Amino acid sequence: MNQGWPAADSTELDGWLVRRNAGVTLRANSVLPANAPFDLGKALDYVENLYQAHGITPSFQISSAAQPADLDAHLEARGYEIRTPTLVQCAEVADILAKLAEPTVEVNISSAPDDSWTDFWWRVDGHGSPDEQATARQILHRGRALYATVWSGDHITAIGRLALVDDWSGLYCLAVDDHLRRQGLAQAVIHGLLQAATAQGIGRIWLAVVEANAPARALYDRLGFQTVASYHYRVKA
Known part of the structure; x- marks a missing residue:
């Protein structure tokens, strides 16, 4: 699915794919958290700083495959809200x-x-x-x-x-x-x-x-x- 709707730029971050496309769609402007980073706190700080520097609201695409497994709870604790529940x-x-x-x-x-x-x-x-x-x-x-x-x-x-x-x-x-x-x-x-x-x-x-x-x-x-x-x-x- 990531290849079917490709972002302009993607940055590999210790197992995460940080996608950027000058806004417009969440698919192309969200993190695809495929593997758990070594230091979760630092990874989250990096993502937030990078997105904000590009004028993009920090966002993550969360599924049962997201890593680490408790990432959703960590994001909720940092003030992230749920948007657009979707079925594949x-x-x-x-x-x-x-x-x-x-x-x-x-x-x-x-x-x-x-x-x-x-x-x-x-x-x-x-x-x-x-x-x-x-x-x-x-x-x-x-x-x-x-x-x-x-x-x-x-x-x-x-x-x-x-x-x-x-x-x-x-x-x-x-x-x-x-x-x-x-x-x-x-x-x-x-x-x-x-x-x-x-x-x-x-x-x-x-x-x-x-x-x-x-x-x-x-x-x-x-x-x-x-x-x-x-x-x-x-x-x-």
Whole structure:
């Protein structure tokens, strides 16, 4: 997942990966604590000073694999708050395709997002200013991915991104026009992306869905995705 949404800069810190991307998304601006540092207190001080020097709020991505195992408790004691509890779900691409009907709309697939794709994404699902949109666009271009677009005349109605990492794929940026939801457009986008991924030998897919997003979870449940892990962020108050 780290490769599917790559930060501009990452610093190795005694087992931690300190990711920085001028803000915009927590994924690219949080610590991935893969291994326990020798001196936890010094490591936490270093992270806080580094992030603050770059104008980024100190944040950690916490899962059951976070090290040390009691890191979450240490962060809570230092005033870090929980943000965005998220589920990680996985499936076999063939199994998802078998449950998806053939789209009734044309799904255009490309290897890079154009301005219209990124503008639609930011309008429907983005958070921030035009400068932050430019920063987010840089994230999209750093990793190998497929991009889906559904048009109605000269207007985009739905988009999606499928990151490609080895024989895995990761679903990101699934967005549908607010006025056209519950019409099967999200499923059409997923079908188009997975069909294109199959042609490239991709056999498995992951996604991250916010725990509180009941409509998205219901869709993924119907398609057969299984929850395999969860994470949340700890963000300095």
